[in-house]
Amino acid sequence: xxxxxxxxxxxxxxxxxxxxxxxxxxxxxxxxxxxxxxxxxxxxxxxxxxxxxxxxxxxxxxxxxxxxxxxxxxxxxxxxxxxxxxxxxxxxxxxxxxxxxxxxxxxxxxxxxxxxxxxxxxxxxxxxxxxxxxxxxxxxxxxxxxxxxxxxxxxxxxxxxxxxxxxxxxxxxxxxxxxxxxxxxxxxxxxxxxxxxxxxxxxxxxxxxxxxxxxxxxxxxxxxxxxxxxxxxxxxxxxxxxxxxxxxxxxxxxxxxxxxxxxxxxxxxxxxxxxxxxxxxxxxxxxxxxxxxxxxxxxxxxxxxxxxxxxxxxxxxxxxxxxxxxxxxxxxxxxxxxxxxxxxxxxxxxxxxxxxxxxxxxxxxxxxxxxxxxxxxxxxxxxxxxxxxxxxxxxxxxxxxxxxxxxxxxxxxxxxxxxxxxxxxxxxxxxxxxxxxxxxxxxxxxxxxx
Amino acid sequence: xxxxxxxxxxxxxxxxxxxxxxxxxxxxxxxxxxxxxxxxxxxxxxxxxxxxxxxxxxxxxxxxxxxxxxxxxxxxxxxxxxxxxxxxxxxxxxxxxxxxxxxxxxxxxxxxxxxxxxxxxxxxxxxxxxxxxxxxxxxxxxxxxxxxxxxxxxxxxxxxxxxxxxxxxxxxxxxxxxxxxxxxxxxxxxxxxxxxxxxxxxxxxxxxxxxxxxxxxxxxxxxxxxxxxxxxxxxxxxxxxxxxxxxxxxxxxxxxxxxxxxxxxxxxxxxxxxxxxxxxxxxxxxxxxxxxxxxxxxxxxxxxxxxxxxxxxxxxxxxxxxxxxxxxxxxxxxxxxxxxxxxxxxxxxxxxxxxxxxxxxxxxxxxxxxxxxxxxxxxxxxxxxxxxxxxxxxxxxxxxxxxxxxxxxxxxxxxxxxxxxxxxxxxxxxxxxxxxxxxxxxxxxxxxxxxxxxxx
Numbered sequence: 001x002x003x004x005x006x007x008x009x010x011x012x013x014x015x016x017x018x019x020x021x022x023x024x025x026x027x028x029x030x031x032x033x034x035x036x037x038x039x040x041x042x043x044x045x046x047x048x049x050x051x052x053x054x055x056x057x058x059x060x061x062x063x064x065x066x067x068x069x070x071x072x073x074x075x076x077x078x079x080x081x082x083x084x085x086x087x088x089x090x091x092x093x094x095x096x097x098x099x100x101x102x103x104x105x106x107x108x109x110x111x112x113x114x115x116x117x118x119x120x121x122x123x124x125x126x127x128x129x130x131x132x133x134x135x136x137x138x139x140x141x142x143x144x145x146x147x148x149x150x151x152x153x154x155x156x157x158x159x160x161x162x163x164x165x166x167x168x169x170x171x172x173x174x175x176x177x178x179x180x181x182x183x184x185x186x187x188x189x190x191x192x193x194x195x196x197x198x199x200x201x202x203x204x205x206x207x208x209x210x211x212x213x214x215x216x217x218x219x220x221x222x223x224x225x226x227x228x229x230x231x232x233x234x235x236x237x238x239x240x241x242x243x244x245x246x247x248x249x250x251x252x253x254x255x256x257x258x259x260x261x262x263x264x265x266x267x268x269x270x271x272x273x274x275x276x277x278x279x280x281x282x283x284x285x286x287x288x289x290x291x292x293x294x295x296x297x298x299x300x301x302x303x304x305x306x307x308x309x310x311x312x313x314x315x316x317x318x319x320x321x322x323x324x325x326x327x328x329x330x331x332x333x334x335x336x337x338x339x340x341x342x343x344x345x346x347x348x349x350x351x352x353x354x355x356x357x358x359x360x361x362x363x364x365x366x367x368x369x370x371x372x373x374x375x376x377x378x379x380x381x382x383x384x385x386x387x388x389x390x391x392x393x394x395x396x397x398x399x400x401x402x403x404x405x406x407x408x409x410x411x412x413x414x415x416x417x418x419x420x421x422x423x424x425x426x427x428x429x430x431x432x433x434x435x436x437x438x439x440x441x442x443x444x445x446x447x448x449x450x
Numbered sequence: 451x452x453x454x455x456x457x458x459x460x461x462x463x464x465x466x467x468x469x470x471x472x473x474x475x476x477x478x479x480x481x482x483x484x485x486x487x488x489x490x491x492x493x494x495x496x497x498x499x500x501x502x503x504x505x506x507x508x509x510x511x512x513x514x515x516x517x518x519x520x521x522x523x524x525x526x527x528x529x530x531x532x533x534x535x536x537x538x539x540x541x542x543x544x545x546x547x548x549x550x551x552x553x554x555x556x557x558x559x560x561x562x563x564x565x566x567x568x569x570x571x572x573x574x575x576x577x578x579x580x581x582x583x584x585x586x587x588x589x590x591x592x593x594x595x596x597x598x599x600x601x602x603x604x605x606x607x608x609x610x611x612x613x614x615x616x617x618x619x620x621x622x623x624x625x626x627x628x629x630x631x632x633x634x635x636x637x638x639x640x641x642x643x644x645x646x647x648x649x650x651x652x653x654x655x656x657x658x659x660x661x662x663x664x665x666x667x668x669x670x671x672x673x674x675x676x677x678x679x680x681x682x683x684x685x686x687x688x689x690x691x692x693x694x695x696x697x698x699x700x701x702x703x704x705x706x707x708x709x710x711x712x713x714x715x716x717x718x719x720x721x722x723x724x725x726x727x728x729x730x731x732x733x734x735x736x737x738x739x740x741x742x743x744x745x746x747x748x749x750x751x752x753x754x755x756x757x758x759x760x761x762x763x764x765x766x767x768x769x770x771x772x773x774x775x776x777x778x779x780x781x782x783x784x785x786x787x788x789x790x791x792x793x794x795x796x797x798x799x800x801x802x803x804x805x806x807x808x809x810x811x812x813x814x815x816x817x818x819x820x821x822x823x824x825x826x827x828x829x830x831x832x833x834x835x836x837x838x839x840x841x842x843x844x845x846x847x848x849x850x851x852x853x854x855x856x857x858x859x860x861x862x863x864x865x866x867x868x869x870x871x872x873x874x875x876x877x878x879x880x881x882x883x884x885x886x887x888x889x890x891x892x893x894x895x896x897x898x899x900x901x902x903x904x905x906x
Contacts, residue, residue: 041504051494051501051520060524065558066513067504105518320523 003283005231006159007152011277014089014136017096019269020124021087024099025080027121027262030380031106032076037403038110038382041067044396044403045110053395054111058323062102063109078102089138096133100125104326112389112396113382117263119329123164124270126325130157130292150284156292158273162230163296165270169227169247171303171331173220178337181220185213186432191338192257193430195374196384202257203373209433215253222246230274237276244274261381299327306330343428343439344374345387349408352416359404359421368426370439390444391425397445405449422446458684459615460607460736461726463588467542469725470586474540476574476722477552480715481533484559487836488529490859491563494520497840497852497859498563506851507564511779515555516562531555542591549586553578557781565843565852566836569788570716573621575781576755577723580617583610583748584726585739603737609748610740611726616752618723619680620759622700625786626676627763641669645710646887647794648828649842655710656827675703683727697724714835716788755782762787796884797891798828799841803864803878807871813860822882822893845881845896853879853897861901876900 037043045054047067063075079102085095103125107118134140135149180187192198192206205212229243248268255264298314302322305313306329314322322328347359348366357363360377371377378384390396401421408418423445429437490496500520516528532555538548556575560567585606587593594602629635634643642665645655658665679700685692701721708717740748754777757769762785777783801813802820812820814831825831832838843849844856857877864874878898882891 041510047517048501048504051499051504055500055520057521058519060519062515062518064500064517065515066510068510071510071513 002233002236003154003285004152005233005236006162007154007283008131008158008161008273009152009275009277010132010135010149011137011151012273012275013131013133014138015277016124016269016272017089017092017128017133018087018137019265019272020121020128021083021099023121023262023265023269024083024103024125025087026265028076028080028083030262031382032073033380034382035072035076036069037407038113038386039063039072039106040069042069042403042406044386044400045112046399049399050109056108056323058320059108059111059326060105060324061108062105075102075105079106086133089134089140092134092138092140093129096125096128100129107326112393113386115261115263115381115385116331116333117261117266120168120266120270121262122326123329124161124266126295126327127157127161127164127292130155130288131161132286149286151278151281153284153286155286156289156296157286160292160296161273164299165274166227166230167299167303167329168270168331169223171307172333172335173223173227174307175330175332175335176220176223176337177308177335180337181216181335185216185220187220187334187338188212188216189432190340190430191334193342194258194339195342195344195428196378196388197258197260197375199257199259199375200373205257219250222250237280240274241276244271247271259375259381259384261384295325295327298322299329302327303329303331308336340430341427342374342430343426344371344377346424346426347404347421348424349404349418349421352419355416359408359418363408368441370426370428390423397423398447401445401447402450405447409449418449420446420448454686456607456736456738458686458689459612460605461584461611461614462605462728463585463603464590465726465728466584466586467589467591469722470542470545470581471540471590472722472725473577473581474536474552476715476719477536477539477556477578478533480574481529481536483834484836485526485529487834488525489522490863491566491836492516492525492559493522495522495859495862497856498565499855502851502855503562509778511775512561512564512781513779514558514561516558528555528559532559539586542587542593545587545591545593546582549578549581553582560781566840568714568716568835568839569786570714570719572781572784573716573719573723576617576784577614577719579751579780579782580610580614583608583740583744583751584614603735603739605736606739607736608738608740609745609752613748613752613755614726615684617755618727619683620755620784621720621723621786622676623680624759624763625788626673628785628787629673629676631763635669635673638666638669641665641672646796648796649798649831649838650711650713651829652710652712653827658710672703675699679703693727697727700724712829712835712838714839751780751782754780755784758782758784759786794842796828796887797845798825798831798882799845800880800882800893801860801877802880803860803874804876805868805871806873806875813864813874813877822880822891824882824884824891844879845883845894850896854899857897857899858901865901874901 031038034043038045041047047064050064063072065071079099082095082098082102085091086099100122103122107114107122132146132149132153135146138146140146176182176187178187180190189206189209189212192202192212198206226243226247230240232239232243248271251264251267254260254267298318298321301313304310345360346366346368348356349359350356356366358366375384378387386400390400401423404421405418422443425442425444426439427442428439431437484491491498494500500517503517516525518524532552535548535551535555538544539552553575556578560571560575588602588606629640632640634640642659642662645651645659645665648656679696682692682696701724704717704720707713754773757773758777760767761769774783799814800820800822802810803813804810810820811817829838832841844852857879860877861874868874876899879896881894881896883894884891
């Protein structure tokens with residue numbers, strides 16, 4: 001096999017490192033706006049409940065060490081410092097390992113707000129630990145801490161990093177098995193009907209059904225074709241650059257139509273290692289080899305076992321490896337077909353003086369009308385994810401309700417206090433050809449504040 | 451005056467290096483001993499699962515990275531990490547960092563299971579904390595090996611060394627004050643009362659109970675020593691001679707204590723703490739050698755521990771709440787109430803368990819047949835001092851919530867090694883409360899329940 005196909009330029013890795021660290025920083029800042037709500041004992045997932053009901057035996061999180069906002073803020077700051085070290089390329093290897101530890105720890109503190117992009121970010125950082133990320137555009141290089149290396153390197157680490165991107169697109173293609181993707185190409189039509197995501201531009205595009213069909217066809221087949229083109233043995237340089245560019249454009253396109261949080265950015269950063277920034281030079285083989293190769297094979301079988309109608313392939317005795325290092329991934333993105341129901345939340349709360357307020361809309365009067373732009377009713381993508389999970393996991397609903405009660409009463413300080421609340425989801429089914437149904441009012445929970 | 455103060459509160463760097471080596475060895479031994487109860491004390495399968503800990507000790511100031519995961523494997527990993535840092539401390543490699551990390555891991559470990567902590571653990575935590583402010587690695591260390599040692603000062607002084615030495619002095623002095631506040635000790639009966647609480651008394655201690663006059667004399671001797679030693683250790687005159695005498699007396703006192711009482715690692719940690727008090731044979735000038743930051747921090751924490759000790763000894767005295775929380779968070783909160791439990795009643799546990807075969811065994815004595823007669827030596831019932839500490843609390847009403855978890859742990863532990871008809875099905879925990887010595891004991895049932903399917 002041609003090693004050149006699986007090699008990376010040191011400069012690409014340097015830019016990749018800068019991109020990674022910027023995403024981590026931005027993610028931390030966004031998450032910090034919900035510090036108390038998502039990560040403390042006063043939030044939606046207090047540690048006591050986490051320990052007794054929701055903690056996976058092999059998951060670990062240093063964010064569970066303390067339950068106060070102050071302690072979480074300290075860990076966030078620490079993670080910020082490590083991300084800055086990564087950005088500057090100062091003691092890069094150490095910064096990568098520490099950033100990875102704190103990222104996994106953060107993810108495990110509250111898994112209900114995680115999405116595919118978090119898994120991808122985690123994996124990119126994970127492979128980054130095996131790579132010379134700090135060899136270019138870094139303080140380490142400036143300070144002469146980087147050993148002499150060829151501009152282009154190959155190791156099992158570079159192969160695994162590039163291979164990870166292949167796995168992402170290849171397995172998401174495998175999962176997208178519904179006729180909406182493969183036969184009638186209505187997938188994007190449905191995707192743009194998922195109210196919690198769709199942006200005004202997405203709503204605008206929804207008018208052109210034929211265009212959407214074309215784009216759907218392109219997306220599904222380019223996910224397969226492009227994944228292989230990234231490793232084309234012929235005209236490798238131009239072909240892989242072109243394929244990577246198209247994937248980037250695809251991500252940008254998605255982000256214009258749908259509010260997907262950090263996903264497009266992680267998707268673009270993942271493509272950086274495919275770009276060449278130096279003239280063809282002699283390839284240098286570097287280490288380490290065993291660990292990345294082992295983990296890559298492990299992940300491949302993990303992914304295969306996660307396909308529908310395939311039994312789990314990783315034996316029970318080895319599941320701990322995937323869980324401990326957080327290699328878990330499935331890439332079921334809009335698969336097997338995009339959701340066909342969505343809707344919006346109304347959370348009427350009753351105050352002591354019998355007044356009713358909508359807790360989901362900062363205490364405005366309750367209205368059952370469809371909001372103009374549903375995606376704008378969510379504060380950010382973490383809440384968007386959380387509220388979707390709430391529809392599926394019953395156990396989390398009382399925790400959320402309890403948080404709403406505490407939050408309201410703390411925020412308002414003075415009476416009237418919140419006494420009771422109801423959690424309603426206005427379920428809206430997507431039909432073909434723009435036909436509409438009446439939204440169905442479903443009560444998820446009725447809760448009396450303690 | 452200033453020179454004299456600097457003289458009194460100075461430490462010899464060789465002794466500090468010896469202390470560092472002793473400290474590191476103590477931490478390593480502590481880790482090894484604790485790891486024999488890894489599952490029982492630190493995992494979700496043990497006596498204090500994480501959910502219960504958070505529910506019962508909602509102190510927001512006690513963070514513990516040992517809460518990150520509930521499996522024995524992960525705890526073993528953290529233990530190994532702590533051992534690596536202790537080893538760095540032993541070798542004196544990146545000593546300041548090693549001290550900081552060792553302290554963080556120790557405090558975290560303490561917060562993971564406060565139910566098994568003794569005075570020795572608290573003392574060790576304080577010593578490690580103050581070690582951050584003294585130069586531990588000026589001799590016998592990898593940090594120092596590259597530099598020439600001849601032109602470095604033999605003796606250093608500063609707020610850090612003062613804080614370190616005062617911390618040690620406080621332990622004895624406030625222990626004396628606590629005892630002095632109690633009539634039993636003032637009337638000469640304190641030592642006898644302490645020895646009468648048999649779960650903490652050794653064979654020798656029991657024998658001593660037959661000599662009431664001797665005990666009365668020793669009672670006052672202990673009081674006198676605990677009051678005098680800290681004052682004389684910091685004496686401005688004849689410093690060297692008095693210190694050597696005091697250290698010998700102190701060693702004798704600790705040795706006597708450890709012969710009479712089961713105290714876990716306390717006597718050992720106390721001896722360790724005496725090392726920096728030995729004065730150097732060379733009478734070179736003490737050099738002030740600390741950074742401004744270190745000086746300010748050390749002064750602040752010195753005030754903290756002084757206030758905290760004053761508050762514990764004089765309940766009327768109240769320290770500001772911010773100091774209170776801060777000291778708690780750093781585990782500097784201290785109360786040196788040692789060896790006095792006049793209210794504690796003697797007693798022992800009997801824990802019968804019924805197997806699937808119908809046979810009944812004693813779980814505390816690992817399978818021997820059940821007997822309710824009094825064991826000869828109550829303190830020998832427990833595997834180690836941590837269990838002794840834990841079991842002492844278990845019978846109290848306010849700890850009733852822990853009994854279920856203890857029973858479940860016993861089930862899991864037994865059934866991990868027994869199958870079929872040897873499986874444990876049901877446990878009962880009795881406490882045999884002895885209201886008056888040698889007049890029989892009252893059998894109190896603390897817990898009774900089946901092991902259940904979930905516990906298998």
